[in-house]
Amino acid sequence: MQRKANKASRVAKGQELEVEHLVEVTEIDPEQARTLLRKHGADWPKLKDEAEALKKED
Known part of the structure; x- marks a missing residue:
């Protein structure tokens, strides 16, 4: 049985939370959060650091 490959452009349903x-924690927009989650997975210290960097750019 073949499984469909997950599209890298989408966050899995379980990741929406x-x-x-x-x-909520970092005050970035949802699209930025999805991008960071795709890039870093559940590495929360890295996610928070990257989110802070994004906020400084804006």
Whole structure:
């Protein structure tokens, strides 16, 4: 049985809660949070550092 490959451009349904949490904690927008989660997975210290860097750029 073949499984469909996950598209890298989408966050898995279970990760949507992580997106919401990251947005709430770091005050970045949801699209930025999804991008960071795709890039770093559940490495929360790295996610928070990257989110802070994004906020400084804006």
